[in-house]
Amino acid sequence: MRSKTVIAFILLQIASFAHAFSDFVPLRERAQAHSLTGAIQSNESIFSNPAASAFNQEYTLEGTFAFPRSFSASVLDTRTSQVGGGLAYFKEQDSESEGYRHGVRVSLSSRVSETVAVAVAGKAIWSKNQMESSNFKDLDAGLIWNAGFATAGFVLRNFSGGDKQAEQEREMSLGGRIGYSQTMYLSAAAHSKWGQFAPYEYGVGVEYVSPWYFSLMGGYRFQTDNSSLEPSCWSLGVSFLSPKLSLHYALELPESLEPDSSHLLGLSMAF
Numbered sequence: 001m002r003s004k005t006v007i008a009f010i011l012l013q014i015a016s017f018a019h020a021f022s023d024f025v026p027l028r029e030r031a032q033a034h035s036l037t038g039a040i041q042s043n044e045s046i047f048s049n050p051a052a053s054a055f056n057q058e059y060t061l062e063g064t065f066a067f068p069r070s071f072s073a074s075v076l077d078t079r080t081s082q083v084g085g086g087l088a089y090f091k092e093q094d095s096e097s098e099g100y101r102h103g104v105r106v107s108l109s110s111r112v113s114e115t116v117a118v119a120v121a122g123k124a125i126w127s128k129n130q131m132e133s134s135n136f137k138d139l140d141a142g143l144i145w146n147a148g149f150a151t152a153g154f155v156l157r158n159f160s161g162g163d164k165q166a167e168q169e170r171e172m173s174l175g176g177r178i179g180y181s182q183t184m185y186l187s188a189a190a191h192s193k194w195g196q197f198a199p200y201e202y203g204v205g206v207e208y209v210s211p212w213y214f215s216l217m218g219g220y221r222f223q224t225d226n227s228s229l230e231p232s233c234w235s236l237g238v239s240f241l242s243p244k245l246s247l248h249y250a251l252e253l254p255e256s257l258e259p260d261s262s263h264l265l266g267l268s269m270a271f
Contacts, residue, residue, distance in 0.1 A: 024072055024090040024103060027064045027266040031237025031250035032205025033219025037175030037189040038153035040146065043074040043268065046086040046121060049153045049173070050107035051142035053078050053086065054117030064248075064266040069093045069100075084109045086121075094127070101127040109142075117144050125168065136163050152176040170194035175203075183209050187219075200224055205235075215239045217250070231256040244270050 026044035029036050037049050043062035045052035057079045065071045070092040078084030086107040093100055102125070109119035121140040127133060138160050144153040155173040162169040175189030185207040190199040205219030217237035237250040248266035 024092055026072065027066075027248050027250045027264045028217065028237065028239070030252055030262070030264060031217040031219070031235050031248075032187060032207060033203040033221035033233075033235045034191065034201065035175060035187040035189045035203035035205035035219055035221070036177070037155055037173040037191075038144065038151050039175070039177040039185075039187055040144070040151055043076045043086065043088070045109075045119075045142075046074055046076065046088040046105050046107045047072075047090075049142040049144060049155045050086070050119035050121040050140060051109050051117045051144040052119075052153060054084055054109040054111050054119065054144065055146050056084075059271045060268060061271075062266065062268045064264055066092075067263045067265075078109070082110055084119075099128055101125065115146050117146070118142070134163075136168050138162060138168065149180075150176065150178045183211075185209070198224060209241075213241045215241060246270075 072090035074088035107121035177187040203221035222232035
């Protein structure tokens with residue numbers, strides 16, 4: 001019995017060294033340190049919390065380029081019907097194997113009351129490098145509560161169990177966001193592996209939305225296991241906003257010497 005407990009503990013520790021957010025992390029989520037699980041979002045909800053767009057009524061296209069060779073593109077429609085839909089694709093470079101990882105996500109979201117919305121997102125992820133290739137399919141589920149000045153959200157990733165070989169494990173995220181006068185926002189989130197009580201990552205983010213069509217973002221996320229694969233890091237971001245066309249930039253600054261800083265540039269179009 002004791003040996004089984006020791007083995008289970010070791011396996012949990014090994015699992016905790018997996019990369020935080022095994023899916024593609026969108027731009028504003030990175031700019032605010034992975035803290036937007038409980039925030040109302042637009043296209044980026046398809047990747048982070050699929051329920052987070054249910055309180056918007058919009059039709060938007062968005063693209064993000066992450067230097068040097070990773071990118072994503074998405075379309076979101078929460079205006080046509082009571083059930084909102086989103087479609088997204090990403091291609092992400094693996095710096096270690098010099099290969100690429102591709103992913104497609106489809107999300108459906110809907111309000112179930114004046115303050116609560118739920119959603120589900122199906123995903124297919126495949127990768128190929130010089131040594132091997134892998135394919136993976138699963139579902140994410142999301143929930144968000146909206147009280148106007150404050151929001152809270154929950155996400156269960158890889159609902160069917162995930163695949164450790166594809167670095168996709170079942171995990172949970174819980175977060176919230178508080179706003180003041182529609183200009184200042186504070187968000188926080190915690191991310192845990194399924195069956196592991198203590199979160200492997202915390203994120204805290206802030207955003208200032210100016211009446212002069214721009215916003216400033218920042219945050220800090222830290223790992224509880226001091227994993228070298230996904231180090232703690234500071235983040236910064238700026239968005240230039242307009243009713244039809246918006247431009248976004250994000251920068252991640254790891255505390256360790258490796259990996260290098262990450263730069264992301266994004267464009268959003270509303271119709």
